[in-house]
Amino acid sequence: MKFVLAPDSFKESMTAAEAVVAMERGIRSVLPDAVCIAAPMADGGEGTAEALVAALGGTLVTAEVPDALGRMVPARYGYVAAEELAIIEIAAAAGIHLVAVADRDPRIASTFGVGRLITDALDRGARRFIVGLGGSVTNDGGAGMLQALGARLLDVDGAELPRGGAAIARLARIDLTGFDPRLAGATFRIACDVTNPLLGRSGASRVFGPQKGADESAVAELDAALGVFASVVLATTGREVATVAGAGAAGGLGAAFLAFFDSMMQRGVDVVMEAAHLSESMAGADFVFTGEGSIDAQTLGGKTPLGVAETAARHGVPVIAFAGRVGEGAEALYEHGFAALVPIVPGVCTLAEALAAGAANLEQAVATTCRLLTVPKHAGP
Numbered sequence: 215m216k217f218v219l220a221p222d223s224f225k226e227s228m229t230a231a232e233a234v235v236a237m238e239r240g241i242r243s244v245l246p247d248a249v250c251i252a253a254p255m256a257d258g259g260e261g262t263a264e265a266l267v268a269a270l271g272g273t274l275v276t277a278e279v280p281d282a283l284g285r286m287v288p289a290r291y292g293y294v295a296a297e298e299l300a301i302i303e304i305a306a307a308a309g310i311h312l313v314a315v316a317d318r319d320p321r322i323a324s325t326f327g328v329g330r331l332i333t334d335a336l337d338r339g340a341r342r343f344i345v346g347l348g349g350s351v352t353n354d355g356g357a358g359m360l361q362a363l364g365a366r367l368l369d370v371d372g373a374e375l376p377r378g379g380a381a382i383a384r385l386a387r388i389d390l391t392g393f394d395p396r397l398a399g400a401t402f403r404i405a406c407d408v409t410n411p412l413l414g415r416s417g418a419s420r421v422f423g424p425q426k427g428a429d430e431s432a433v434a435e436l437d438a439a440l441g442v443f444a445s446v447v448l449a450t451t452g453r454e455v456a457t458v459a460g461a462g463a464a465g466g467l468g469a470a471f472l473a474f475f476d477s478m479m480q481r482g483v484d485v486v487m488e489a490a491h492l493s494e495s496m497a498g499a500d501f502v503f504t505g506e507g508s509i510d511a512q513t514l515g516g517k518t519p520l521g522v523a524e525t526a527a528r529h530g531v532p533v534i535a536f537a538g539r540v541g542e543g544a545e546a547l548y549e550h551g552f553a554a555l556v557p558i559v560p561g562v563c564t565l566a567e568a569l570a571a572g573a574a575n576l577e578q579a580v581a582t583t584c585r586l587l588t589v590p591k592h593a594g595p
Contacts, residue, residue, distance in 0.1 A: 215500045215587075216249040217241055218531070220492060222506035222518035223261040224538055227572030230254035230261055231268040236573040237503050237536075240580025244588065251495045255504070255518045258346040258405025258482020263292035263301040266344065269490040270294045272301075275338070279330040281312045282323035282351045284377070291331055299342045299489070300335035304328050304464055305349030310426065313351045318427030320353035320419075320436060324377035325467055329362025336396045344489055345471065346405045346482065347464040351426050353379040353419055353436045355412070355443040356470025364392035365474075379465065383439035388450045393474075402475045403489070405482035407516055410462035412440055412455055412469045418462035426465070440466055447473045483521030492522070496529040501587070503580065505536035509555060511543025523551035536579055538568055556583055 221233040228236065231254045238250045254269055256262040267274055272294030281287045292301035305311065307327030310318070335343065352358070357367055358377045366389035367375045367382065375381045410416050419428065419437035428436060443466070444456040453473045455461045460479045461469035471477045487493070496502065504522040513520055523533045532553040540557045547555060558579040559568050568575070 215245055216251070216498055218251045218253055218492075218495050218499045218502045220253040220255045220502060220504045220522045221536070222255050222257065222504070223265070224505070224507040224572050224576070227507065227538065227569040228576070230256060230265040232573060233505065233576060234268075236576040237580050240577040241584055243581045244584040251499070253490055253492050253495055255483065255490070255492070255522060256486050257516070257518045258407060258485055259348040260303065260305065262344070262346045262405065262482070262486060263290065263303055266301045266486060266489055267292040267294070270297065270299070272299070277331055277334040279307045279327035279334075281327055282308045282325070283313060283317065284324070284326070287312060287327075289327065289331055291335065293335065293338055293340065295339065297342060298340055299344065300338070300340035301344045302328070302331050302335065303346040303348070304467060307331050308350045308352045308464075310349055310351035315427075318351055320351065320423055320426045320428050320465065321380035321432055322378040323352045323426070324354055324358030325350070325352050325356055325465070326358035326362045326377055328467070329359035332359070332363060333394065336394065336400070341400050343400060343402045344405060344485055345402055347467055348407070350464040350467065352467070353423055353426060353428065353440075353465035355379070355382060355440050355466030357382050357443065359467065359470055360388070360474060363394045363397065365390055366392060379436045380439055382443045383435070385442050385446050388446055390450070397475060400476065402471055402477035403485050404468065404471050404477055404479040405485040406460050406463045406468060406479050407482050408463045409459040411457045411459065412444055412461040412466050413437060413457070418466045421462070422465065444469065481516050481521070483516060483518045487521055487525055493525050493528070496526060496531050499529070499531045502526045502531050502533045503536065504533060505576075507537065508539040508541055509535055509537035509544050509547070510539075510541030511546060513544070513547060514550065520547070520550060523547070527551040534583060536576055538572065554583070
């Protein structure tokens with residue numbers, strides 16, 4: 215039998231790659247000769263670089279870059295030399311998890327470190343990029359990233375602007391003469407699961423600004439600043455970014471990628487599945503195993519198991535999903551290509567115990583499932 219193993223991470227318990235290992239152990243304990251295709255998945259957020267590195271045989275590398283407040287931090291990203299491919303999670307440099315709640319201020323936070331990660335990858339030989347937009351603490355429209363890549367953001371007097379979301383309110387001109395020329399030959403696939411525009415009631419500042427430390431006054435200030443940024447971007451590139459779906463992702467980083475790069479914005483899980491060649495792996499498969507920490511009605515919002523099931527359906531392969539928790543509304547997934555939803559926790563326990571035993575529980579649940587899949591059919595009583 216052939217199994218494709220395509221789980222996401224089980225948050226705080228297993229990475230996607232570790233979940234694949236547990237699944238394979240469970241399968242081989244029952245079917246030692248089974249063919250197991252490892253395809254660790256992610257949705258463009260945390261774990262994307264690690265999942266694709268494991269799937270494509272790449273490496274995780276570290277670069278010292280500024281965080282959103284300018285403090286040097288070690289930031290990891292994935293690199294697949296054979297494909298000249300870099301996999302960058304912007305949160306590694308501009309992540310909200312890197313800044314204490316009391317220090318969060320999107321008026322001064324910058325995406326400069328994201329640009330430094332891109333430069334490091336270009337130096338390494340990358341010409342293709344997958345960029346996961348999620349978890350940022352910034353609201354600068356990607357201005358800092360552009361500055362790190364050689365663009366000059368100038369005020370009316372020709373002086374360069376400082377970093378941060380508030381400073382771009384004074385933006386008058388963007389000088390691209392020093393923009394890294396290697397970017398002209400690079401392609402960017404942007405993993406993004408939000409459709410917010412850059413400006414307005416559903417824009418970057420109003421929807422995401424408060425969680426990044428912006429009060430009502432700062433939200434208004436930042437939205438106005440991004441309006442100035444959008445106007446100058448239009449004058450510079452001819453590209454309208456103010457109302458484009460996804461432009462408001464990661465505090466407006468989506469807008470910068472759409473305007474200044476050869477980029478395509480896609481649902482996160484679709485980017486990862488395509489890059490990992492998941493569809494090709496499913497040819498001739500008997501079953502696809504997927505899963506993540508929690509499966510419920512929200513899984514239908516484009517999370518990894520749904521994307522895997524959609525791909526498997528095109529190949530006519532049944533999908534079984536494993537989860538630490540099968541929650542409210544999960545039964546709706548049976549109408550979207552899932553053959554079974556299997557909780558992996560064997561009995562009553564604390565959350566800490568369930569997380570600690572995640573790999574062992576997943577292995578056992580997969581083994582039990584495989585026994586059921588191989589029960590011989592009887593012709594009669």
